[in-house]
Amino acid sequence: MVSVSPWLLEDGVLHLNHGSFGATPASVLEAQERVRRRMEANPTRYFVGDEYQHELDTARRVVADFVGADEAGLVFVNNATTGVNAVMRSLEPSLAPGDEILITDHEYNACVNAAVVSAERTGAQVVTARAPFPLESSQEIVDAVLGAVTDRTRVLLIDAVTSATGLVMPVAELASALEPDVAVLVDAAHGPGMIDFDVSALGVSYVTANCHKWMCAAKGAALLWVREDRREGVYPPVISHGYNGGWPSSSSHFHAQFDWTGTQDPSPWLTVPDALDAVAAMHPDGWSGVRKAIRELCLTGREILLDALGIDPPAPEDMIGSIASVPVPPADHSGSEIFDPLMDALADKHNILVPVFAWPDPPERLLRISAHLYNEESHYRTLATALLAELSA
Template sequence: MAPSPLGPPNPLSGTDAGWQLDPAIVFLNHGSFGSLPVAVAEAAERHRRFIEAQPIARLGRGVADLLNAPKEALGRLLGAPPERIGLVENATAGIAAVLRNVAWHPGDEVVTTGHVYGAVRQALFRERDLHGIAIREVSVPLPVQSSDDVLARIVAALTDRTRLVLVDHVTSPTALVMPAREIVKACHARGIAVMIDGAHAPGMLPLDLDGLGADWYTGNLHKWVYAPKGCAFLHASAQRAHETHPASISHHYGAGMDLEFGWQGTRDVGAWMAITDAIAWMEAFGAGAVMDHNKRLAEWAQRRMVDSGLFEPISPMDGSMRGSMAACRLDARWRHRFASVEALQAAILAEGSVEVPCMELHGDWLVRVSAAPHNRPWQYERLIDTMRSLDRAI
């Protein structure tokens, strides 16, 4: 699948069609909300119609049976038993569930990094305001040198007051693959609980959650597993499962994760049922082949962007901290032309019909590209050409 080390990978056969994307837009932002294959969208709609035909029998009495297949398929993908996987609507809900279940004491510390997702930072602030805990954000300056450097910075921030370490598996603004296994090991050696925010990781990276050993792990499925929006999960270790409850408490409180997360009130179970179809869609190409294609395409795209002279790398160019997204930094001159990263993103869309996220992190302006099965090399060339055109106007 890789014709040469310097070239992009060959597209996966059969991925040219079967998407709902607007062909007039070059879509390089799969990492935000994903893009749903037509086959999975149609399956989800079939599941919804099935439920609506007999809502009491199938939703009221039979919901547990309906969720068995998606949870079993998800367990095989994630390397975890289905009874310790709770379905939620997004990773934000998974994090909220864990934070609300911790019995905080004033002065407890949570350690995260400066690359933490904005919504998670706000959730931590809420716990701080309610319970008097301290939030410590570890500085990880750009460009990041290595996983070992990240690990050393996190370990150096741990104290005898650290109650929880909450870190991304793949950071959102900077697209860095963090050393999750090493972080878990270092924290557990000190008796500190770990939650991994794996919003981007399922379907991007091979996962073995029980082997990873984090106390809690949450991840989205609408991104790199190609499931409908509203599909995500929370996994708890065997030691933590009994104390893990959904943020929305319903009829089965105290009955275990399987029952508690299986009914959190009325919701779109049809989307969750389509998790099985999404995983089957991936496996038709080979889940490993999809991940490999995306990673190779992101590697090639990052190199092309850096070689253009318009972008600066923020992660090792050997790909050791990269999955199927790549973020690059822009130099300071772009701020003289554009009032904000939002204005720059709008200009890229208007000039080149390219949808790509532009973000600011601690004063750095970043452009993050995604590499999904529907993406092709010419789309990244369009981004580079668009940036050149905008650069000439600066």
């Protein structure tokens, strides 16, 4: 019997970089195409009638249930960066000169930029908490962040799982100490689908998350959730008909503003439920089994690399999901390259796709692995062999 992979990933390449762009099962892309065909068969009926709104509300219900959120507070956006921008722009009227937007030095660059621009427009300032890595416990993160809080801190922007260092951050602990005086905005690009993720249990004001990464939806699907007491005054980056209730027929003003920001392809949003079903079907225990399997594989892969490099774990296991970073020897190049030469060599010479970051600053750098259901232990052993070959070249 011929086995047909549910994934469309290129043969002959080791895809160890799920964390950057995700991967979408073929069946989900087929569902997306069906939506597009319905839309194009009669665009006027699709968008002006009830078809689009009904499908959007259905998808919202499914996604809200998956992430533990109330659907009244959940809207779709194109990516987590858009969600961060929506919140930061909406907070600007409440920011005054001298107010502080707190981030950590592990924060994703695109979202740092959103905070910087909001600070520039309001006279506020971005304050960076220096969080250690390597580290021995999440308490070090808590101490670093809370130690940077002042009476001028208005908002904390923090990852649920950091991009470069691959750390599961102690978001709930920080929110418990800061909310409601300091609004906590969680960039959960790597959250849902990777770790047990319950929005309502975090105690934060805002959560944005990608659906195209660990939920394996089509590219262009993400969510933004806003707690009930913060919803008034939150706007999408693009203001459209919903601002004055002109259209569409959404269930609330909050939904109406985000549900239609101009004509676009809504199929990534509408097929997130298909992605959730497709991935759940890949493991006998559904999503709980998926999360457990890929985390265990990631920890195994990290151990293989640590053994090969002869170094200690840079973070405890309880701070690891299904991405993990390990330090590699400093580079002897300028550090000005867009992509690290080691990353290029692994891709070009060994067909291994894995990111290498300059972190915290050149020449120091990290190599980050991901694990998903299309990976296996042998992939990380192949990476370790190739890595040692390149480091000794």
